Amino acid sequence: MAARRDATLNLASLLRRAPGSVDDADADGELSPIDELLDANGLRLGAPLSWSLHVSNTGGEDDFVVSGDVSGTALLECRRCLTDVPTQVDSSFIYPMVYRPGGADELEMIEDDEQDELLVFSQPEVDFAAFLTQVFAIDLPLTVLCKEDCRGLSVDGVDLNEYPDHVPGDQHDERRSPFDALKDIDL
Ligand SMILES: [Zn+2]
Known part of the structure; x- marks a missing residue:
């Protein structure tokens, strides 16, 4: 599977309350985030990220849950000798997600009234690339060693x-x- 710059999932079939609408959507792929995205997260990668997403309707008109995982190899500097250390990271996540037509084009992370994180999308086609890159970056270890006795x-x-x-x-x-x-x- 070729790595892509985006991780787009079309959620149109989840939105319509019509015959043929479904409760779940799944996708997976390989992601090579654009440089701006890597820079914004202070990230260098040894290979594309592998990801999978599962979006399900929670019963409400516009309420969803997205879960999944993203894994890959980041290049981090050894904290003692500064050489690059390929570091395997496997992240899994679950977030509530709501559909708000007419909002920002991009998938957004906001805090709801209880200060819980919430994803908001306003178009049926949702690119999860920025979100997946961020989730992956958050789970990186703060420091690494190239070897125990560096x-x-x-x-x-x-x-x-x-x-x-x-x-x-x-x-x-x-x-x-x-x-x-x-x-x-x-x-
Ligand atoms: Zn070292």
């Missing part, structure tokens, strides 16, 4: 995993203080 960088920026014996400044013998010699004198 030695990190020296104060002068050398990767101590590669050069474990590096001592900052030891390649600049001519800059050693003349007082260093005093350390060797046993007072």
Whole structure:
């Protein structure tokens, strides 16, 4: 399956209270979010995101629930040595969603009166790309390590995993203080 820039689901069949209307809609796919979306979420990806969505009518005219999951591999910097660490993240979610025709074109996240998060859509065609990218980004770990015992960088920026014996400044013998010699004198 080719990765797409959007994650659009047509909910028209859920909206009509007519013969043939259904209670559920499902979709899944692969998403390569546009750069603006990645930047807005401070996200770098190693591969497209995999997602699935399930939208169901909760019985009311315009009330729905959307659930699903989004997973993928983000590139995060090791907090000690700053190399990229591919980090697998699997997020699942469930949100109430309402249909409000005449509103914004894009799917919006708002807070209802009880300050619960609520998704609002105003067109039958809903692009979930921004929402899925955001859900994924929220579940990223705050920090990662490339390995448990990463030695990190020296104060002068050398990767101590590669050069474990590096001592900052030891390649600049001519800059050693003349007082260093005093350390060797046993007072
Ligand atoms: Zn590291």
